[in-house]
Amino acid sequence: MKLLALVDFNLVARHGGFGKASRVTGRPKATLSRRVAELEASLELRLFERGARLLKLTEEGRALFERTSQLFTELDETTAAIASGGREPRGKLRISAPLLFSQTAMGKLAADFALKYPEVRLEVTTEDRPVDMIEEAYDLVIRVNPEPDESLVGRVFLRDRLVIVANPGLTPPMDGSSVPAVVRGQVRQDESWNVKTPTSQSKIAVNPVLSLSSLVMVRDAVRKGVGAGRLPVSLVSHDLADGTLVHWGDVDGPEITLWALYPSRRLLSARVSAFLDFLRDAFPKGTPDELAAYVGR
Known part of the structure; x- marks a missing residue:
């Protein structure tokens, strides 16, 4: 497979036809047609469906164009960056x-x-x-x-890191009782959270009262006091600082x-x-x- 044939194939595919590619680039239409035909022969694949007024990529042609066009774009950008001293990404x-x-x-x-x-x-x-x-x-x-x-x-x-937080009005569970919880996605009814504090480690049994699809939604629901939540500390640090939420402990798990x-x-x-x-x-x-x-x- 010749590199020039791939270049000309990309020109024709990008501009949607031999004539337009020829006019835009100044390359002879006959040369573009010959190079594409040579590429099709070497690959033993038809890359374009040719009609009286329409030129359309085949499925194989589209796959080849998608894979190679980005490579040629990067080559163009690399040479342009080198020529300009590599000053500005584009x-x-x-x-x-x-x-x-x-x-x-x-x-x-x-x-x-x-x-x-x-x-x-x-x-x-x-x-x-x-x-x-x-x-x-x-x-x-x-x-x-x-x-x-x-x-x-x-x-x-x-x-x-993940932390367990709740509205100040929600009381932490005592004696192994479960706590209402807002969770992301599905959770088992026997779900529990491993929690650590500077002085202890424990498990909190949770009763999922709300299942939501995003952690932002979970935080907003926890703010309203419907249940405790397991959330990234970066998402709730402002709430913890101003007392909107209280910290029950860190989740015992990987960062x-x-x-x-x-x-x-x-x-x-x-x-x-x-x-x-x-x-x-x-x-x-x-x-x-x-x-x-x-x-x-």
Whole structure:
């Protein structure tokens, strides 16, 4: 497979036809047609459906275009960055971020990043599922306590911890009795929380009275006094400081780590590198207090 044939295929696919690609790029239409035909012959695949007035990518052609267009875009951006001394990141940056971080911090982060790097087209999607970065064309993902993945590398940029909190009017349970609780998602009826304080460790039996789909919703319900909640301390630190909520103890379990991950088999682009540096500058210590202060009320 010849590189020039792939380049010409991308030109035709991007512009939607041989004629338009020829007019925009100044390359002869016959050359573009010949190169694409050579590529189809070498792959033994039809990449375009050719009609009298319509040129349409086949399923195989679309897959090839999606995989190779980003590579050529990165090559163009790399050569442009080298030619300009690499001063300014530019181009599209696709990021996937978890729900809670997106609801509390990502809007402000994205706006500040866009103001600092106006040549970068930032696109952020929110989902808690483990996305396939290569198949779904993400440049960077933010994940909470991700499973080890040999195809990804990255860094921890924030740490948090879970705490048990409640409205001051809700009495902590005594003698093993259960406490009404607001939970995220589904919970077993025999669910219990392992709690530690500076002087003790214990279990709290919970009676889930509300099941909600986001931790922001859980916090708001806990504020109203309907039940206790298990929440990240960064999300409730302001409430604890002003007495809206009280601290019953820390959850006895692993700490929460937020990772910024990217594919190891691709060179780190200037856009991704700029965003990683931006996260480091926003949270230099990576503590829950920094996140709470950044988010504000």
